[in-house]
Amino acid sequence: xxxxxxxxxxxxxxxxxxxxxxxxxxxxxxxxxxxxxxxxxxxxxxxxxxxxxxxxxxxxxxxxxxxxxxxxxxxxxxxxxxxxxxxxxxxxxxxxxxxxxxxxxxxxxxxxxxxxxxxxxxxxxxxxxxxxxxxxxxxxxxxxxxxxxxxxxxxxxxxxxxxxxxxxxxxxxxxxxxxxxxxxxxxxxxxxxxxxxxxxxxxxxxxxxxxxxxxxxxxxxxxxxxxxxxxxxxxxxxxxxxxxxxxxxxxxxxxxxxxxxxxxxxxxxxxxxxxxxxxxxxx
Amino acid sequence: xxxxxxxxxxxxxxxxxxxxxxxxxxxxxxxxxxxxxxxxxxxxxxxxxxxxxxxxxxxxxxxxxxxxxxxxxxxx
Numbered sequence: 001x002x003x004x005x006x007x008x009x010x011x012x013x014x015x016x017x018x019x020x021x022x023x024x025x026x027x028x029x030x031x032x033x034x035x036x037x038x039x040x041x042x043x044x045x046x047x048x049x050x051x052x053x054x055x056x057x058x059x060x061x062x063x064x065x066x067x068x069x070x071x072x073x074x075x076x077x078x079x080x081x082x083x084x085x086x087x088x089x090x091x092x093x094x095x096x097x098x099x100x101x102x103x104x105x106x107x108x109x110x111x112x113x114x115x116x117x118x119x120x121x122x123x124x125x126x127x128x129x130x131x132x133x134x135x136x137x138x139x140x141x142x143x144x145x146x147x148x149x150x151x152x153x154x155x156x157x158x159x160x161x162x163x164x165x166x167x168x169x170x171x172x173x174x175x176x177x178x179x180x181x182x183x184x185x186x187x188x189x190x191x192x193x194x195x196x197x198x199x200x201x202x203x204x205x206x207x208x209x210x211x212x213x214x215x216x217x218x219x220x221x222x223x224x225x226x227x228x229x230x231x232x233x234x235x236x237x238x239x240x241x242x243x244x245x246x247x248x249x250x251x252x253x254x255x256x257x258x259x260x261x262x263x264x265x266x267x268x269x270x271x272x273x274x275x276x277x278x279x280x281x282x283x
Numbered sequence: 284x285x286x287x288x289x290x291x292x293x294x295x296x297x298x299x300x301x302x303x304x305x306x307x308x309x310x311x312x313x314x315x316x317x318x319x320x321x322x323x324x325x326x327x328x329x330x331x332x333x334x335x336x337x338x339x340x341x342x343x344x345x346x347x348x349x350x351x352x353x354x355x356x357x358x359x
Contacts, residue, residue, distance in 0.1 A: 027355075093333075197344045200351070201340060201343070201347065203351075204344070208351070263336070267336060267340040270333065270337060271337070
């Protein structure tokens with residue numbers, strides 16, 4: 001059942017009108033019906049809403065920066081200033097601060113991550129889209145896999161196989177005996193848990209945010225006293241107050257989500273830079 | 284086997300409540316110390332803020348896993 005359908009269940013269901021129980025949203029609001037199908041080779045692909053939003057986000061990001069930077073002027077106009085501000089933010093605030101002198105080489109990757117992830121997150125509050133694409137676990141997993149497949153081979157190439165793994169698994173200035181304990185922990189935390197939490201952090205934040213918005217939106221609908229005038233009683237008044245409060249909360253949470261969305265895009269990119277730094281600069 | 288006690292209903296919410304304790308304390312410490320650090324050395328604001336957000340993100344992951352776990356394992 002798709003998210004659009006679950007909200008449309010029993011449109012006449014309110015607290016004070018034929019109470020059918022609070023229809024709390026579950027994880028089913030993250031699964032959508034297929035809109036169309038296409039076959040590529042022998043594999044069949046189903047087109048769903050998140051997939052379309054993913055394409056739109058990619059096109060938006062590409063189109064904006066092509067438009068802004070294609071005919072860059074020495075004296076930037078409005079949109080070019082905006083684009084440059086974004087570029088400097090990633091280059092100075094993330095790449096150079098974290099990786100150092102060599103950070104500039106990774107700006108294209110980090111820049112793409114930051115803006116693509118941000119626009120994908122923003123889909124969660126854009127009217128009619130209203131689904132953060134990164135709350136589909138496959139997408140953060142793919143991003144985290146790209147980062148993982150970048151920093152591990154890079155580290156091996158830069159530092160050599162032995163020194164890289166030695167640096168990653170054997171912290172210096174530790175008594176020899178402690179290595180028995182430390183090496184398994186470091187392997188686990190650096191090579192197994194790291195890509196996992198990298199993707200889960202983004203996914204879970206967007207998942208939680210979308211769930212929160214859905215819960216309060218449904219609460220606002222469910223508590224609405226449709227029979228306030230014909231049947232004025234305590235239940236209707238309680239419903240009215242609760243419904244209005246939920247609406248205010250939804251609006252406040254939407255603003256809060258905007259902050260979370262850019263913060264998570266920043267955190268994802270920052271962590272990617274931190275991981276790349278482990279490969280570039282040996283500790 | 285006789286049951287001594289039983290909990291029914293949304294156990295996942297209880298689990299999330301437990302999972303939020305540690306990260307809650309952790310995030311509080313991170314921002315508290317971060318603000319203190321900025322107050323002591325306002326000129327190092329950029330570096331402190333970056334590390335603060337990094338630490339916040341790393342700590343917060345635990346609570347978020349706790350939030351998602353009931354949805355993943357509770358469905359069956």
